[in-house]
Amino acid sequence: MNRSDAGSPSSTTREALLDAAESLFAERGVESTSVRDITKAAGANLGAVNYHFRSKDLLILEVFARRLRPLNQQRLAGLDELEATQIVPSLEEILRALIRPTVEDETSGKRRTDEFMRLISRSFQESNEELKTFMSGEFDEIIKRFDAAILRAVPGLVKEELFWRMTFLFGALHHGLERWTRFESMPIPPGLDPAHLRPDIEGFIQRFITFAAAGMRAAAAL
Amino acid sequence: MNRSDAGSPSSTTREALLDAAESLFAERGVESTSVRDITKAAGANLGAVNYHFRSKDLLILEVFARRLRPLNQQRLAGLDELEATQIVPSLEEILRALIRPTVEDETSGKRRTDEFMRLISRSFQESNEELKTFMSGEFDEIIKRFDAAILRAVPGLVKEELFWRMTFLFGALHHGLERWTRFESMPIPPGLDPAHLRPDIEGFIQRFITFAAAGMRAAAAL
DNA sequence: GTCTATAACTAGATAGAC
DNA sequence: GTCTATCTAGTTATAGAC
Known part of the structure; x- marks a missing residue:
């Protein structure tokens, strides 16, 4: 220094x-x-x-890499910690380990900015092909570890079913975050009180985990 | 003629x-x-x-309007039919009425193309402001009618909770459809058999409804 | 209603002065 | 490492011939 x-x-x-x-x-x-x-x-x-x-393309990659890599590291660290202290962590705890780093930087304890959350949400939606390839690579380890943990936590859930439920989960999370972070500028249905409608970020996570955990535990149809 | x-x-x-x-x-x-x-x-x-x-902007609006308007009309028609034959349709039936038109044109009985489904998914993700405004307007009636039906079908669910769960639901649906329609060109996690992983579209809808209905019925956390 | 030529502007990338 | 001038190619939109 x-x-x-x-x-x-x-x-x-x-x-x-x-x-x-x-x-x-x-x-x-x-x-x-x-x-x-x-x-x-x-x-x-x-x-x-x-x-x-x-080039602009390489800048794009670097912008997303700079945020996604530490984020995914924190997700894995959270799961490590969970598995070190419990034999079979609950589904809710696993989902919290997956989602929390999107919303709070656990190394500093600081709340993420709305901007950060929007960037993460957008990283899933951008049509840039190189970006998608990079993302998939970064995501492999996350999926592998969290899939395994969830399969242990939810008896009877099979891998193929979990694959689609994880897809639903990330779609729900990112669309939810997009809406949550842009709440002020988006229209809300009539008959709802805007002041009472938006939870704080902890409330949002809680709502999301409740929804997603129930979806994960649902009995398979066929 | x-x-x-x-x-x-x-x-x-x-x-x-x-x-x-x-x-x-x-x-x-x-x-x-x-x-x-x-x-x-x-x-x-x-x-x-x-x-x-x-202009290009007006063309964009017209492209989406041409597909979204009939789609939403079919959603409402499906709900009308449901409510005409039953006092309180089940949550699963309501969700099916909401989702099926995305996948099948009920006036002709024909399966939608992957392209159509991708366009609908994308309509939620495009950052074009005018398009978002148009979309919200088109969506108002859908949300109003389906929210009311779901509230009747799920005792104990409150409006504010439903608002967020509907947000999760649409995120899950569109991300799921994006993945389903592009299945061939996207990487899948190791240890899964690609041939066995992708259901037909009926299987997809069934999986989605199972997931979403469980999320809708989850007991609120607080 | 169709087509071409072109205006007016913006894009990403680079060469070369400092 | 920073800056400006400039190149090439792309963009939307329009005027006017057919």
Whole structure:
């Protein structure tokens, strides 16, 4: 930590670009965000993105990787801890380990920003092919570990059924977070009191886990 | 049906543009699709979109409106029929009325294309603001009617809880359909047999209803 | 109603001065 | 490492011939 100027660990411009891009991607998506928008928001010059990341596509990958990797590490750490203290953790505890890091940074104890949550939700929806491939890779370990834990926690649930239920679960989570984080700007059905309708984030997680756990435990139809 | 050429009801070029745009939007989204892509796919000239729809934005609205309006009409018709024959339809029947039109055109009895289903899923994810506003408007009646029916079918469920569960439900449905329609091109977790993993569309609906109905019936946490 | 040419603008990427 | 000027190619939209 001595060298204060020369070759400082990752230039501040680089970080500024990532931050600006992240914010814009979360709000409008990667397609609707131009390199010009990013450099302007970061207070950098137009050439900066290509200098630091070689192309817009590589910047996109880096923006998502920077957030998704630690997030998934925290998910796995949470499951490790759970399995270290209990033989068979409950389904609700497992789901909480999966979801909580989306909402709170467990290394710092700090609440995630709405922007962060929107970025994560969006990472599932972006049509960028390279991004999808990267995401799937990052997700493999998560799915493997959590699937195994859930199968132990829910007797009678079979792998094929779980595959589709996990798909439903992530769709529900990300659409729910999208709605929760944008609550103010979205219309709500008539007859509901807006002030009373939106729980705090803990309430949201609780509601989600209740819904998802019940879905996971449902008796298979056929 | 006599006039065969002059001023025939909605020119074929117009329809060709809508069809081409729909197909491209379903595959890559509206942002990644240019007017050039659309006119080329439709076998029309570059000016055609602006002549028939005034702008790309209005074409986008028309593409989604053309499919969403009849879809929602079929949903309401299905619920009408259900409520005409039973005092309190079961939750599963209500959910089926909500979901089936996404998958089968009940006026013709024909299976929807994967493309159609992808377009519907995408309509929830597109960041286009005008499109979102239009969608919310189209959805109001659906939500009002189906919420009321579900509240009757699930004793003890309160409106605020239902609001979030409906959000989860649509997220799960659209993400599930996205995955189901793109099954071949997406990676699956190791240890699963691809051939055995993907149900036919009836199996998919059944799985979805099982999951969603259990979530709807879950006892509220607080 | 169809088509082409083109206007007016924006995109990502790069070369080269500092 | 930063900045600007510029290139090439793409974008939507429109004017006017047919």
